[in-house]
Amino acid sequence: MPLTQSREIAAASRLEHVRYAIRDLACVADEVAKQGHKILPLNIGDPLTFDFQTPAHMIEAVHKAMREGKNGYAPSSGVKGALNAIRGEAARKGITTVQDVFITSGVSETVDICLAALLNPGDNLLTPCPDYPLYSAVLAKLGVSLNAYYLNEEDGWQPDLDDLKKKITPRTRGIVLINPNNPTGSVCTKKMLAQIAELARQHNLVIFADEIYDKLIIDDDPHVAIAAIAPDVPVITFGGLSKNYLAPGWRIGWGIASGEASVIKPYLEGINKLLRARLCANHPEQYAIRPALEGPQDHLPEVKRKLRSRRDLTMKWCAETPRVSCVAPRGAFYAYPSIDIPEGDDVFVAELICQKHVMVVHGSGFGQRPGTQHFRIVFLPDEKTLTSAYTAIGDLLRERYR
Numbered sequence: 041m042p043l044t045q046s047r048e049i050a051a052a053s054r055l056e057h058v059r060y061a062i063r064d065l066a067c068v069a070d071e072v073a074k075q076g077h078k079i080l081p082l083n084i085g086d087p088l089t090f091d092f093q094t095p096a097h098m099i100e101a102v103h104k105a106m107r108e109g110k111n112g113y114a115p116s117s118g119v120k121g122a123l124n125a126i127r128g129e130a131a132r133k134g135i136t137t138v139q140d141v142f143i144t145s146g147v148s149e150t151v152d153i154c155l156a157a158l159l160n161p162g163d164n165l166l167t168p169c170p171d172y173p174l175y176s177a178v179l180a181k182l183g184v185s186l187n188a189y190y191l192n193e194e195d196g197w198q199p200d201l202d203d204l205k206k207k208i209t210p211r212t213r214g215i216v217l218i219n220p221n222n223p224t225g226s227v228c229t230k231k232m233l234a235q236i237a238e239l240a241r242q243h244n245l246v247i248f249a250d251e252i253y254d255k256l257i258i259d260d261d262p263h264v265a266i267a268a269i270a271p272d273v274p275v276i277t278f279g280g281l282s283k284n285y286l287a288p289g290w291r292i293g294w295g296i297a298s299g300e301a302s303v304i305k306p307y308l309e310g311i312n313k314l315l316r317a318r319l320c321a322n323h324p325e326q327y328a329i330r331p332a333l334e335g336p337q338d339h340l341p342e343v344k345r346k347l348r349s350r351r352d353l354t355m356k357w358c359a360e361t362p363r364v365s366c367v368a369p370r371g372a373f374y375a376y377p378s379i380d381i382p383e384g385d386d387v388f389v390a391e392l393i394c395q396k397h398v399m400v401v402h403g404s405g406f407g408q409r410p411g412t413q414h415f416r417i418v419f420l421p422d423e424k425t426l427t428s429a430y431t432a433i434g435d436l437l438r439e440r441y442r
């Protein structure tokens with residue numbers, strides 16, 4: 041008789057801390073979809089699910105690269121033309137002390153590599169709360185503790201500087217700053233950036249500046265890169281094609297390392313070791329980077345026009361709906377309303393999927409101050425779809441919490 045293995049294969053215990061609420065909710069939605077209901081997805085930040093298209097000249101550039109045989113492995117840091125284009129982008133962002141540039145499979149991989157190259161067991165990293173869950177997932181994988189600092193809802197979701205200062209320990213190695221922010225849509229003030237940079241100087245920290253939404257500032261205020269105002273501080277600025285250039289499925293991201301050369305050198309050697317170990321990022325898609333960054337930017341005004349209209353509609357609904365209040369998002373495509381309900385926001389969100397077939401993400405999936413409840417809306421869908429989703433959410437709030 042053939043031998044069959046009967047003992048369970050256990051997953052690594054460090055994965056107990058890996059949560060990715062945005063996709064984890066999919067299990068509830070799958071059940072509802074199996075019953076024949078169509079789900080309104082206000083949960084995933086993928087513009088291509090809605091009325092946004094990748095610019096045609098970028099698609100043509102990738103197609104051409106494939107036809108011309110750029111289908112083998114690429115250099116580990118990325119192809120030369122694309123790296124030069126990213127250096128040009130760094131200069132446009134005002135970053136003057138660039139020490140290295142590298143291309144990865146999405147910002148997700150930039151984060152993975154940059155954190156793995158820095159952190160030892162026992163170290164900690166300051167991450168925003170609420171945060172984009174990728175950071176806590178990568179830290180859990182590395183067995184490194186999360187050291188969350190609050191964003192201040194009363195201050196338009198700016199980082200809570202006092203909390204940040206309080207949380208720095210001798211083993212703190214860096215600060216993650218998501219600007220524009222996911223999930224709140226806030227944009228950091230220049231004064232706040234300068235204060236955070238000063239903390240990094242005092243405590244010898246690396247700043248991870250996740251600026252993946254830097255061209256999606258809804259009201260056309262300028263975006264200030266923290267690396268531009270702190271040229272001496274070690275900063276890795278993250279960017280990519282997923283959001284600004286509407287190509288999330290291509291998995292193209294990058295890191296721009298800046299600061300004093302002698303200070304950042306050993307860390308950059310560590311990053312490059314890991315870049316070599318995973319061979320390279322997707323090759324043909326890298327040929328879209330130069331056309332994206334240096335070619336026509338015509339899609340941006342249209343994208344921002346849609347985002348402005350959909351953000352305004354969202355804010356109007358929040359203002360008119362009992363139990364809901366919201367700080368107006370200024371960048372990206374997320375709103376993070378607070379809800380005044382007598383039960384957990386996770387329960388509310390699960391009910392919303394089951395009863396009204398609308399999917400948002402609960403605040404507890406991003407982390408939040410104790411005693412507060414929120415949910416995150418992705419306001420990418422068109423006005424008609426958003427209006428039906430908001431009507432359904434309002435109905436559930438009324439029916440459930442009279």
Ligand SMILES: Cc1ncc(COP(=O)(O)O)c(C=O)c1O
Pocket residue numbers: 085145146147148149172174218221222250252280281282288291292293
């Ligand atoms: C703040 C933030 N950083 C990084 C990512 C991941 O981006 P990528 O598609 O480049 O991996 C996302 C995706 O939603 C994000 O919101």
